[in-house]
Amino acid sequence: MIADNKRGFLFPDADYPRFRRTMKAIKPDLPMGQATHALRHSFATHFMINGGSIITLQRILGHTRIEQTMVYAHFAPEYLQDAISLNPLRGGTEAESVHTVSTVE
Numbered sequence: 001m002i003a004d005n006k007r008g009f010l011f012p013d014a015d016y017p018r019f020r021r022t023m024k025a026i027k028p029d030l031p032m033g034q035a036t037h038a039l040r041h042s043f044a045t046h047f048m049i050n051g052g053s054i055i056t057l058q059r060i061l062g063h064t065r066i067e068q069t070m071v072y073a074h075f076a077p078e079y080l081q082d083a084i085s086l087n088p089l090r091g092g093t094e095a096e097s098v099h100t101v102s103t104v105e
Contacts, residue, residue, distance in 0.1 A: 019035075020035075023035040040061070044057055044060075044061060044069075044072045045072060045075050047060070047072075048072045048073065048075040048076045049075045049076075049077075051076075051077055054066070054069055054070070054072070054073055054076070057069055057072060
């Protein structure tokens with residue numbers, strides 16, 4: 001289950017104290033809060049590598065602006081890069097496509 005508010009736990013059934021103890025045992029010098037950030041970043045990166053939608057990722061991460069999520073877009077498969085490079089809101093109206101789709105039937 002995923003929380004639907006900013007203050008709720010992402011995974012309410014998770015044993016967070018146990019997770020923190022485990023992370024401390026593995027990497028004792030890891031700064032407070034860094035483990036969570038690293039896992040969040042790793043999740044987002046792998047989500048995009050595996051073809052996830054940037055809009056879906058934005059919602060999962062709780063970003064209010066798509067620009068916050070766009071840092072993960074470079075991990076997307078090539079055809080998703082067109083959404084970035086050809087986006088007219090980013091000045092990409094004259095950019096070349098990095099992926100060509102055949103229209104031959």
